């Protein structure tokens with residue numbers, strides 16, 4: 001269990017309030033310390049919790065778009081308040097309105113331009129139609145083994161062959177393919193393909209509201225048809241249909257015996273209406289292996305992009321996203337940045353999350369040095385002071401603006417991190433209570449539990465994710481988040497880059513979670529430590545496997561389903577008395593076994609007029625005068641149940657087995 005304490009203790013709570021910021025100001029650095037749980041610390045927690053939920057810094061004027069980043073579901077509230085006219089994203093509110101709205105959310109607004117300062121994407125261009133077109137950004141998705149990687153590799157190698165200089169291709173999370181000029185003069189000159197790990201990366205970015213992809217290529221292997229992940233992608237597509245173009249690539253058509261017609265019809269059943277069948281979704285028959293159909297695929301993508309009419313500012317402040325990031329020996333932290341607006345050049349100052357860079361060197365996927373990255377281009381950028389995270393926005397500003405924005409973002413992140421610690425502590429307390437309760441049950445002692453701490457909500461499988469690069473950490477997080485239902489779910493506690501270390505095991509133990517490693521390794525001592533502390537570790541290079549493993553563990557958290565299976569039935573024909581040892585008699589039901597086998601040591605129940613009226617165990621089971629333990633169909637017998645004296649003619653006595661089944665997700 002860990003808690004935050006402060007290096008200098010402020011004298012009063014008001015001293016904190018006056019600072020306007022709780023942590024990391026004027027030397028009040030938060031320090032994670034083991035087992036500090038005294039009354040002072042408890043008070044501090046209560047105070048932090050209150051602030052986390054209440055305070056929100058608001059500038060003196062703010063656009064609806066910016067305020068919505070501080071208050072989620074803002075526009076819904078504005079509608080409810082009759083402010084439809086003011087609810088468009090570019091509408092600028094004065095702080096008076098912003099304060100009222102924040103109060104509607106139960107927050108405590110503090111108007112403070114300095115503390116509220118942040119960088120935001122530039123406002124929409126007033127005349128988008130006048131801007132030049134940009135290359136579309138395309139993501140390839142589909143079921144495992146349907147050929148996504150092969151398709152990307154073939155597209156990539158053909159683009160390298162066509163490039164002027166034969167550089168060494170490098171994995172940067174994206175690459176560009178030129179479009180032959182014959183494909184339509186108005187179309188784009190190149191297409192940017194993302195090759196971050198499949199749809200999980202896409203979902204992860206989407207979950208953060210990052211609209212990166214313009215077109216999705218749904219790859220379906222003609223010899224395998226529609227599979228579970230194909231359906232998942234179709235679900236994603238349906239949600240974003242208005243914003244994202246779609247092409248179906250019917251792959252592996254070089255294989256003998258492929259039934260393309262059957263696949264087209266199967267897609268129709270899934271609500272994907274292909275153009276070939278009179279619908280609106282284009283499809284192309286391809287072979288990633290031989291390259292057949294790839295020029296047609298590129299042409300189709302170029303046509304869709306032309307219809308989408310993708311335009312962006314070719315210069316000015318940069319707006320984009322981090323696709324991947326890692327630390328490289330000699331270069332330090334590098335990140336692949338997909339530029340969507342503006343122009344990125346060496347020397348620019350950029351911000352992503354709480355990380356910033358003065359752009360030093362930029363390279364494309366052919367390893368070629370790039371002097372300017374325009375919209376639709378992805379380049380690796382060196383010069384980062386620390387490692388940014390995949391999926392985070394990249395924004396340009398001056399050095400001092402970025403410094404101010406980082407200080408404010410850092411403060412928000414610190415408060416959120418302390419909230420996470422509070423959750424971990426509460427969860428550990430809960431576990432401790434459960435352990436004490438179990439102990440009390442075995443020793444027979446009565447346990448007094450504090451009432452207010454009864455847990456509610458689903459059980460959680462807490463995950464600490466470690467991955468090779470931040471793009472995959474992001475993808476794994478996206479894939480694992482949300483596995484579960486209202487009874488048991490996953491919860492990602494942390495997600496970071498690097499091999500599994502002893503500190504990860506200790507963190508997982510502290511929060512009662514497991515470690516999920518993607519394309520990383522661990523050492524023998526780390527594994528031993530994990531075994532000693534009962535910390536499960538799942539490692540694989542395939543996201544799908546990790547998903548299966550985590551899913552199986554979530555299922556174990558679900559309450560088991562108890563099913564009963566009737567194994568025998570007997571009908572009561574008449575009642576008679578039998579003599580017991582001594583002078584006692586008892587009533588026994590003369591019955592006939594009408595179904596299955598009656599077993600004496602199995603539970604029994606009595607059914608009268610279609611309803612169960614008693615459940616218990618057999619006391620007597622006789623065949624003629626002999627006590628038996630089993631009776632087969634057709635046998636006449638004498639039956640009687642323990643603690644039940646009311647058997648009547650025409651009652652049905654059943655024996656059954658109970659089967660425990662794992663819960664279902």
Ligand SMILES: Nc1nc2c(ncn2[C@@H]2O[C@H](COP(=O)(O)OP(=O)(O)OP(=O)(O)O)[C@@H](O)[C@H]2O)c(=O)[nH]1
Nearest residue numbers: 143144145146147148149150251252255287288289
């Ligand atoms: N015959 C044939 N085989 C193909 C084709 N495309 C891919 N394959 C084979 O199918 C297998 C899976 O291909 P991948 O490209 O790894 O598939 P993937 O969808 O990227 O798989 P994951 O990364 O595991 O999701 C490999 O053995 C490929 O050689 C194709 O067009 N024709």
